[in-house]
Amino acid sequence: MSTTPETLPPLARRSDAAYLDFVEGLREFILGKGADFEERLNSALEQTSASRGRPWGDVEEIREFVHSLPIGRLRDRLARSQQEMKWHAIERSFDEQRTQLTAELAKWDERGPGRLLLDPTFEHPAYTNVHFHLQPGGYYKDELSGFLYHYGTKVFFRGDNDKDELHAKLVGTVPAPTDGKVHRILDLACSIGQSSTAFRRRYPEAEVWGIDHSAPMLRVAHRRAAMQGDAVNFAQRLVEKTGFPDAHFDITFAFILFHELPLRIIHDTVREAARVTRRGGIFAIYDFTGTEGKSPYQRYHRWFDARHNGEPYSQDFCDCRLGDILTANGFEVAAAPLAKRAGGTGYMQHWFATRV
Numbered sequence: 001m002s003t004t005p006e007t008l009p010p011l012a013r014r015s016d017a018a019y020l021d022f023v024e025g026l027r028e029f030i031l032g033k034g035a036d037f038e039e040r041l042n043s044a045l046e047q048t049s050a051s052r053g054r055p056w057g058d059v060e061e062i063r064e065f066v067h068s069l070p071i072g073r074l075r076d077r078l079a080r081s082q083q084e085m086k087w088h089a090i091e092r093s094f095d096e097q098r099t100q101l102t103a104e105l106a107k108w109d110e111r112g113p114g115r116l117l118l119d120p121t122f123e124h125p126a127y128t129n130v131h132f133h134l135q136p137g138g139y140y141k142d143e144l145s146g147f148l149y150h151y152g153t154k155v156f157f158r159g160d161n162d163k164d165e166l167h168a169k170l171v172g173t174v175p176a177p178t179d180g181k182v183h184r185i186l187d188l189a190c191s192i193g194q195s196s197t198a199f200r201r202r203y204p205e206a207e208v209w210g211i212d213h214s215a216p217m218l219r220v221a222h223r224r225a226a227m228q229g230d231a232v233n234f235a236q237r238l239v240e241k242t243g244f245p246d247a248h249f250d251i252t253f254a255f256i257l258f259h260e261l262p263l264r265i266i267h268d269t270v271r272e273a274a275r276v277t278r279r280g281g282i283f284a285i286y287d288f289t290g291t292e293g294k295s296p297y298q299r300y301h302r303w304f305d306a307r308h309n310g311e312p313y314s315q316d317f318c319d320c321r322l323g324d325i326l327t328a329n330g331f332e333v334a335a336a337p338l339a340k341r342a343g344g345t346g347y348m349q350h351w352f353a354t355r356v
């Protein structure tokens, strides 16, 4: 029987793993049916707007109301604290093993089957210098950022993605071009390459490229792919300036990238995807749902994420009508929400766009 090699390095001690198991459970309690904050706060919001005889206005009005309730303040404290607890524990545990983990990364840099192309002269644009979702050092400042991210997202997905199951599922739903030809695939902002390897497994003959601006992410992506024998190429590039030829890819993909880009870079990235995706090719996106038609609680949740969870660009993204931007750049778009929990959060949707 073949087993998948474990690519996530162990924590320094068992008590660290136990602590993070607790944080994962706490996260499930806060976001799921345990505390049921969504249901409770939504019904308080709805009752209050019914008794006032008018719908909620701007998100500031909603925030003021949520913070007037003990349960609202508790929800926010727990949401913030579980993130801080998670990152602190992972950072400390990997920090203790810094020398070994750094050596472990170096061991895989030159190994195949895929290639790792890093650019020593790469300059990170200022807008990427953010501690997204409170990750210490953000995506690129710590050489162990990729390992931190891997453990952090394991907790984030609460058991739904321990073996990349979620990535495989989402990649499996991406429609093929109608002519069935899939020779080259581009995974934009691939992070640690979980979607990239899933694409290579789905299309074993295709040339797959994962790009990201963060070298620490790419080194972990390359190590994981090499350990698992997946021939995927990774390169340090910007999503808005990929450096690939025109019409080069049959499928271009972006999973939870766009909400982490400022609005002008969202426009530049869609334009770039239109340039590198061939006619009839697919640009598939999974990301947060838009604000339109959302419940007051969901609007509040989005505000909280932007303000207190290190997602400074997510509000603009949710307000931006991505479907219209895709259409304006030469795509025909089918969009739909993703079933609750399928994306781990219930706040995701897809845009499957065909290049016309």
Ligand SMILES: C[S@@+](CC[C@H](N)C(=O)[O-])C[C@H]1O[C@@H](n2cnc3c(N)ncnc32)[C@H](O)[C@@H]1O
Pocket: 128, 139, 167, 188, 189, 190, 191, 192, 193, 194, 195, 196, 211, 212, 213, 214, 217, 237, 238, 239, 240, 254, 255, 256, 257, 260, 261
């Ligand atoms: C939330 S992660 C994406 C997750 C990943 N797509 C997956 O399949 O799991 C966001 C990634 O976007 C990368 N990123 C952000 N802005 C970028 C840009 N302008 N160019 C390239 N990568 C970027 C970050 O380094 C980070 O790895």
